Amino acid sequence: MLTLRGLTKRYGGKTVVDDLTLEVAPGKVTGFLGPNGAGKSTTMRMVVGLDEPTSGAALIRGTPYAELAHPLRVVGALLDARAAHPRRTAQQHLLAMARSNGISARRVPEVLDAVGLTQVAGKRAGSFSLGMAQRLGIAGALLGDPEVLLLDEPVNGLDPDGVLWVRTLLRSLAAEGRTVFLSSHLMSEMELTADRLVVIGRGRLLADGPTAEVVGAGAGRTVCVRGPQHGGLAALADRLRREGAEVARPAPDELSVSGVPLERVGDLAHEGHVHLYELRAAEASLEEAYMRLTSQSVEYAQEGRTDLEAGV
Ligand SMILES: Nc1ncnc2c1ncn2[C@@H]1O[C@H](COP(=O)(O)OP(=O)(O)OP(=O)(O)O)[C@@H](O)[C@H]1O
Numbered sequence: 001m002l003t004l005r006g007l008t009k010r011y012g013g014k015t016v017v018d019d020l021t022l023e024v025a026p027g028k029v030t031g032f033l034g035p036n037g038a039g040k041s042t043t044m045r046m047v048v049g050l051d052e053p054t055s056g057a058a059l060i061r062g063t064p065y066a067e068l069a070h071p072l073r074v075v076g077a078l079l080d081a082r083a084a085h086p087r088r089t090a091q092q093h094l095l096a097m098a099r100s101n102g103i104s105a106r107r108v109p110e111v112l113d114a115v116g117l118t119q120v121a122g123k124r125a126g127s128f129s130l131g132m133a134q135r136l137g138i139a140g141a142l143l144g145d146p147e148v149l150l151l152d153e154p155v156n157g158l159d160p161d162g163v164l165w166v167r168t169l170l171r172s173l174a175a176e177g178r179t180v181f182l183s184s185h186l187m188s189e190m191e192l193t194a195d196r197l198v199v200i201g202r203g204r205l206l207a208d209g210p211t212a213e214v215v216g217a218g219a220g221r222t223v224c225v226r227g228p229q230h231g232g233l234a235a236l237a238d239r240l241r242r243e244g245a246e247v248a249r250p251a252p253d254e255l256s257v258s259g260v261p262l263e264r265v266g267d268l269a270h271e272g273h274v275h276l277y278e279l280r281a282a283e284a285s286l287e288e289a290y291m292r293l294t295s296q297s298v299e300y301a302q303e304g305r306t307d308l309e310a311g312v
Pocket of ligand 1: 011016034035036037038039040041042043
């Protein structure tokens with residue numbers, strides 16, 4: 001169990017983590033989402049004592065990281081895949097970590113095997129590709145057989161096989177009762193991997209709940225309408241706009257309608273003798289939910305993002 005209580009970090013006059021209070025439960029994979037600069041890494045760094053909170057606390061089983069006798073046996077973290085000394089071999093790197101935390105050297109070949117790096121155990125970490133470095137970082141996180149795992153973008157740099165492997169690994173670690181907390185910008189992957197989601201923007205909590213709930217929040221607002229190109233869709237779009245709907249035409253035979261319930265769209269189509277092939281609520285996706293949740297919290301936005309928010 002990982003608990004954040006009013007966790008706050010300020011750099012100069014800027015609050016980068018703002019009064020975060022939440023619990024990351026054992027037995028589940030919890031995804032940590034937020035735009036660039038939202039404060040995810042800073043939050044994780046505070047959990048493992050690499051940054052000092054300005055106020056509030058991060059507790060593992062009720063204890064601050066700094067007070068854990070053998071922290072690696074309680075919390076395993078992958079925060080920076082390139083953190084290993086480049087001149088040390090994978091094996092040396094893990095042995096050094098094991099020694100400094102009272103972990104048996106026998107764990108080293110076990111975790112190397114678990115992450116698929118046995119063949120390159122004698123190679124220097126500095127020669128590793130990003131994907132290999134991520135695997136070594138995951139091996140380090142697993143070394144102490146910890147009950148809490150913190151992983152900052154663990155699939156960054158991994159090929160599709162590697163991404164699938166991480167997903168399977170994290171799900172099985174959670175199934176063993178561990179607390180798994182990971183950040184990623186890959187929405188589709190997060191949707192597949194995480195049981196729960198925590199979303200932050202500009203350091204503040206925007207959502208915290210089961211993945212299906214976060215994805216479903218605000219879903220069903222968009223209605224997809226499909227019909228023959230010259231079957232009256234344009235007239236239906238005008239009629240819907242007069243009702244206050246926002247209407248986009250993503251394809252000549254398609255309308256995307258928001259602001260009017262599906263039933264009303266059907267009634268108006270019927271009244272206007274508009275020929276329809278399809279009328280359905282748009283499927284909820286995490287990407288859409290995320291865009292909606294974070295629309296006011298993006299610090300480094302480009303113009304395209306503004307268009308997306310406006311639904312153009
Ligand atoms: N040591 C520091 N000194 C000053 N500002 C910092 C420091 N570390 C982080 N920040 C600032 O804190 C904010 C949050 O950064 P953080 O790396 O935690 O965000 P993030 O959500 O992990 O972003 P990304 O998705 O890009 O990795 C950023 O504006 C960053 O510039």
